[in-house]
Amino acid sequence: MAERRSRHRRRSEVTLRPQVLAWLMPMHVVLSASGRVRQVGPTLKRLFAGQRLVGRSILSLFEMRGPTRIADMAAFADRAGHKLNLIPRGEVPALRLRGVAVPLGRPDDGWLLNLSFGIDCPRAVAMLHLSDADFAPTDMTMEVLYLAEANAAVMGEMRAMSGRLDGARVQAEEEALTDPLTGLRNRRASDSLLARQCRERMAFALLHLDLDYFKQVNDWLGHAAGDHVLVAVAAVLRRVCRAMDSLARVGGDEFVLILPGMTDGPRIARIAERIVDELKQPILFKGEICRISGSIGYVIVREGEAADPSGVLAAADVALYAAKQAGRGRVNEGKALPRALNAPARPPARPPDGPTDGPTDGPSARVAVPGE
Amino acid sequence: MVLPMFGLFLRALQGYVSTTFGADPWGQILTRAGFMGQGFEPLLPYDMALFHKVLNATSAVLERPADVVLEDLGTYIVTNSANQAPRRLLRFGGVSYADFLLSVEELPDRARLALPDIQIPPVLLEEVAHGHFTLSCPLAMPCLGHVLIGVLRAMADDYGALVVIEAEPLEGTGVVLSIRLHEADYASGRKFVLAPVEVAHG
Numbered sequence: 001m002a003e004r005r006s007r008h009r010r011r012s013e014v015t016l017r018p019q020v021l022a023w024l025m026p027m028h029v030v031l032s033a034s035g036r037v038r039q040v041g042p043t044l045k046r047l048f049a050g051q052r053l054v055g056r057s058i059l060s061l062f063e064m065r066g067p068t069r070i071a072d073m074a075a076f077a078d079r080a081g082h083k084l085n086l087i088p089r090g091e092v093p094a095l096r097l098r099g100v101a102v103p104l105g106r107p108d109d110g111w112l113l114n115l116s117f118g119i120d121c122p123r124a125v126a127m128l129h130l131s132d133a134d135f136a137p138t139d140m141t142m143e144v145l146y147l148a149e150a151n152a153a154v155m156g157e158m159r160a161m162s163g164r165l166d167g168a169r170v171q172a173e174e175e176a177l178t179d180p181l182t183g184l185r186n187r188r189a190s191d192s193l194l195a196r197q198c199r200e201r202m203a204f205a206l207l208h209l210d211l212d213y214f215k216q217v218n219d220w221l222g223h224a225a226g227d228h229v230l231v232a233v234a235a236v237l238r239r240v241c242r243a244m245d246s247l248a249r250v251g252g253d254e255f256v257l258i259l260p261g262m263t264d265g266p267r268i269a270r271i272a273e274r275i276v277d278e279l280k281q282p283i284l285f286k287g288e289i290c291r292i293s294g295s296i297g298y299v300i301v302r303e304g305e306a307a308d309p310s311g312v313l314a315a316a317d318v319a320l321y322a323a324k325q326a327g328r329g330r331v332n333e334g335k336a337l338p339r340a341l342n343a344p345a346r347p348p349a350r351p352p353d354g355p356t357d358g359p360t361d362g363p364s365a366r367v368a369v370p371g372e
Numbered sequence: 373m374v375l376p377m378f379g380l381f382l383r384a385l386q387g388y389v390s391t392t393f394g395a396d397p398w399g400q401i402l403t404r405a406g407f408m409g410q411g412f413e414p415l416l417p418y419d420m421a422l423f424h425k426v427l428n429a430t431s432a433v434l435e436r437p438a439d440v441v442l443e444d445l446g447t448y449i450v451t452n453s454a455n456q457a458p459r460r461l462l463r464f465g466g467v468s469y470a471d472f473l474l475s476v477e478e479l480p481d482r483a484r485l486a487l488p489d490i491q492i493p494p495v496l497l498e499e500v501a502h503g504h505f506t507l508s509c510p511l512a513m514p515c516l517g518h519v520l521i522g523v524l525r526a527m528a529d530d531y532g533a534l535v536v537i538e539a540e541p542l543e544g545t546g547v548v549l550s551i552r553l554h555e556a557d558y559a560s561g562r563k564f565v566l567a568p569v570e571v572a573h574g
Contacts, residue, residue, distance in 0.1 A: 122567070125566045125567045126567035126568075129565065129567075130566060131467075131565075131566060132466075132467060132566065133467070142464060142566075143485075145464065145566055146461065146464040146482065146485070147485055147486070149457070149460060149461060149464075149568055150457075150461055150482075150485060150486030151486065152457075152568070153457035153461065153486070154415070154486050154487060156457075157414050157415055158415060161413050161414075161415060161416075164413070
């Protein structure tokens, strides 16, 4: 009875020649019962290039965990059939391997330990210069490598696309904030900066410049001459102001300059006067002389002062109107922001220190400057 | 019909035309095709009608038949040194050109691993005689066949194999290619190492 069972067991056993085993499991190790290497698969040999492995103890070749450290063959036997983590010892690439050991026949027949590079396979392929001949035909390593590379390619395209879209976004934003004719900022950009300055209660000066006689240039010499004048005005503003200042064309011949951190009244007056002086210089367009001038009203907002954007603009407007009333080509300071300006409702009915014949109904009165 | 595949083709066409012929012809092509943007994004889906417009415009501007443009495009996809990803991914198909041909059947599935929403029509390979294969895509638009010819020829050069590839005339849709593999090791071919260059240095 016992003999028949034994014969039956033998019949169901599979015998593999070493070459076949090497082909199916190129990273296997056949061990003696005491853990000495008897046979090694060809891909595993590449990991220990140049070393003689047969006869050495598996414990001297690998540090093994499963999950606790495996210090002797008794612990190794306990982990038979379970996953092992292995790190090769000595002067070999520090790759993490994964393996499983099974007993061969009776306990004293030894062990078959099969290994793989697991998640470390892309590194292993690079460090050991492996090719697909180093893997079993059924191995998924090639697919893993393929997928890793395909993912990297897709990710690269994604990154490139994000870069292109970001470039386009920056350009679109730039265009949305720029006056195309003069290259200065536009009203949207200026309003946005003014709102931020007010919100953060930062110190700044705001200058409102309105050109005089611009309409005449346009009417007599045509729009091309008008455009030429506006470009020349932009050049004057760039020359006189600092790079950090916000120079915006907010309407046909209206400009708003925001000078962050600038609260020095006399200095601001000098800047404004210099602009007005330079604008009086004749501008040549196709042999014709264009003469304009400009009027500036300005407001100073000190640090910590509660100002609201429409109030600041209205105060500058009122100051500008007063300058125009006093005769063109002038500069006028709206000396202080009246309390009423802190309320966003309506600008003051009358400029705080303007001439008595100033506008009586807020900023809209400004457009009614005679002759403009 | 809007398909992710056309983004890849349009971007490849953009690369092919602008690197081979320059930015001016490419600008003319976009204008002629009535496309307002600067170029195409490889990972965005585009309409088939747009692809055909751009293809016809390319054919007109470059003064060469659309079939020739498509074949050159297929070659460019494999040989473009600025983007080696397609060539490398195709080389994962096998160690020899014959193995590679067998893997072409897996191409739609492989593409899906990288880009899950891509729809590539099924490909069938049959060895009708020793060294003579037919590759058929019954659902593919005929224009895809010309791209495929360019790709397969360039891959033969890459493997160093001597092949003759011809499109078999068909009624209606679908593509059938006849591939005769005369010599698997005709020339030395290009080297292929599994590890991408960046990792190998790491």
